[in-house]
């Protein structure tokens with residue numbers, strides 16, 4: 001397990017995709033007013049929201065073209081020899097990081113944060129990691145049964161950190177569930193937040209392009225472009241809410257409910273999922 005993970009400052013980073021020096025250097029990474037940041041706990045709807053943001057910016061005009069959504073909206077924490085300071089504006093970034101690792105210049109800047117029911121989140125990650133070289137299924141199973149720690153930190157810590165620090169940013173918080181229930185409404189919210197005045201027809205077009213079945217067919221958006229020797233996981237698996245019911249026992253579900261109460265019960269968070 002540990003060969004795939006580098007632990008730095010109490011946080012798990014996938015080995016080979018970043019370095020401690022680079023993560024530290026992010027503190028002084030220069031932010032532009034036109035930058036758009038998407039932050040998620042992994043498996044919460046990252047590539048879906050990427051597709052929405054990219055489609056909105058494309059229609060609004062002035063976006064530089066890249067071969068696929070990952071290059072268009074890269075994860076800030078995975079540098080891989082890139083110099084993002086050379087990118088033309090507007091720059092779009094994704095991140096799974098917690099606030100303390102992100103550039104200090106990002107404070108008061110626009111961030112879209114998407115979260116998802118932790119039960120569906122872990123089911124998605126479980127299926128993904130069974131095929132992925134980034135983390136072994138044993139890690140996921142152990143996490144599932146013990147502390148829910150997959151990815152950088154636990155889902156609970158991620159949501160807690162972002163909730164407690166939300167006032168330091170100009171943040172739009174969305175859930176995977178509300179995006180499933182009303183995709184057009186979510187597109188509108190993102191559009192308004194980003195200050196992109198798209199017509200009703202353009203909003204419908206973005207929602208259409210971002211539907212699961214349409215995205216799955218789109219080679220720029222479905223992440224099948226990732227070499228199989230790097231990550232074998234299927235990024236677009238099922239795209240539904242409540243799939244956890246097919247995998248959790250009643251006891252496991254109650255355990256997560258108790259954890260939610262224990263770890264986040266003191267916060268003014270309300271979730272719409274069952």
Ligand code: PPS
Pocket residue numbers: 040041042043044045046047048120123124125127210211212213215235236237238239240243
């Ligand atoms: S990652 O690896 O962190 O970037 O993964 P992430 O994109 O956050 O999450 C992957 C899950 O999102 C689902 N997905 C979608 N759901 C609905 N509609 C659309 N368009 C869509 N695109 C991706 C994807 O299927 C993963 O969830 P599961 O439950 O595994 O299907």
